Amino acid sequence: MKQGTQGFAGTTGEAAEAARPAGNRCRVPAQPAAAETDRRRGTGRDRFRDDADGAGRGSARGEHTHGEPAPPRPRPAVQRSSVRGQVLAALRTALVSGDLRPGEVHSAPVLAERFGxxxxxxxEAMQQLxxxxxxxxxxxxGFRIVERGARELAELAEVRALIEVPVMLRLARTVPPERWAGLRPLAEATVRAASDGCRATYADADRAFHGAVLALAGNDQLVRVAEELHRRAQWPLVGGAPxxxxxxxxxxxxxxxxxxxxxxxxxxxxxxxxLVGEHFNGAK
Structure with a gap:
């Protein structure tokens, strides 16, 4: 993943953002401009009117002739959820990469302008965070990025070890070699991501590998809890260091x-x- 992004200014000002080293930034998934999104999807009023009499108005324009039913149109709620999910993913990327720094306050309107x-x-995404x-x-x-210290990171590592280490050791005794071999692409993906130096990309690859290992236990609740702890362990520390x-x-x-x-x-x-003990002593 190539490094460098416009970053986030929030209420801390553009000058602080411009001063950040470009090497510590990762790209945030591009979001469609609001005007372009409205042009492609139509306004809410037009969508409502289309849902109410779409077949009749379509025939007047020469569409859906010969008695063809009008195709179903996407509902606004689904579209809004999709945008929120994309914004949430982009904010998480910015959080892990250090573009959103501990102690900074960011307003939703300013961030929204950057996303378009x-x-x-x-x-809504910030409320989820x-x-x-x-x-x-x-x-x-707006919203302040939580300030965390080394003690909290160590506590998260301890909890993760208490959950994941026994499971990994049990799986080591029961899972056949060919199933472990199937995880090779995920392990290699973490090496490539680490070599690129983008912390956000590495964070995703790291969680994917650990999640795939734990999934072999067949316990969905275990995977969800472990992923949440893992994600929290990847948030930036005080001083901006992830x-x-x-x-x-x-x-x-x-x-x-x-x-x-x-x-x-x-x-x-x-x-x-x-290896498992060593890995969690410096849990990433």
Missing amino acids: VSATPVR AQEGAVEVVPNR GGGSRAELVADAHEHTALLDALIAGDLDVVRA
């Missing part, structure tokens, strides 16, 4: 994935036990 959408999906503990609401101002550490640390962490997979395929439980 209305403030509503941004506000508030529920997850990534941001907190500041009345009449929990993932430097590029060298990301690369070392990624290579632990491939080494662990090699040991699992070989059925070497002693090596698996040592």
Whole structure:
């Protein structure tokens, strides 16, 4: 993933954003401009009118002749949910990459302008992040990025280890080598992402690998809880440094994935036990 993005200014001002090193930024998924979105989808009033008498008006324009029924039109609620989901994903990327820094306050309208959408999906996405503990609401101002210290990161690592390590060791005794081999592309993806140096890309690849390992246990609740803890461990620390550490640390962490997979395929439980313990001592 190529680095560099316009970043987020929020209420902290454009000058602070311009001063950020370009190497610490990751691209945020591009969002369609609001005007272009409205042009393609039509206004809410037009959609409502089309749903009410679409077949008749279509025939007047020469469409849907010979008694053809009008095709179903997408509902506004589905479209709004899709935009909110895209904005939420982009905000999470900005959070992990450090574009949204701890202690900063960002207003929904300012962020919405950068995404090219209305403030509503941004506000809804920020409310979701508030529920997850990534941001907190500041009345009449917007949302403040939560400030976290090393102690919280260590506590999250401990909880993750208590959940994931026993499961991995149990799976090491029961899952056949060919199923472990099937996870090789995911492990290699973490190495490529770490080498690129984009923390947001690595965070996604890292969660994908760990999630695939835990999914072998057949417990969906386990996977959901572990993913939430993992995501929280990737939020930035005070000072703007994401929990993932430097590029060298990301690369070392990624290579632990491939080494662990090699040991699992070989059925070497002693090596698996040592690697799992080491991996979570510096949990990324």
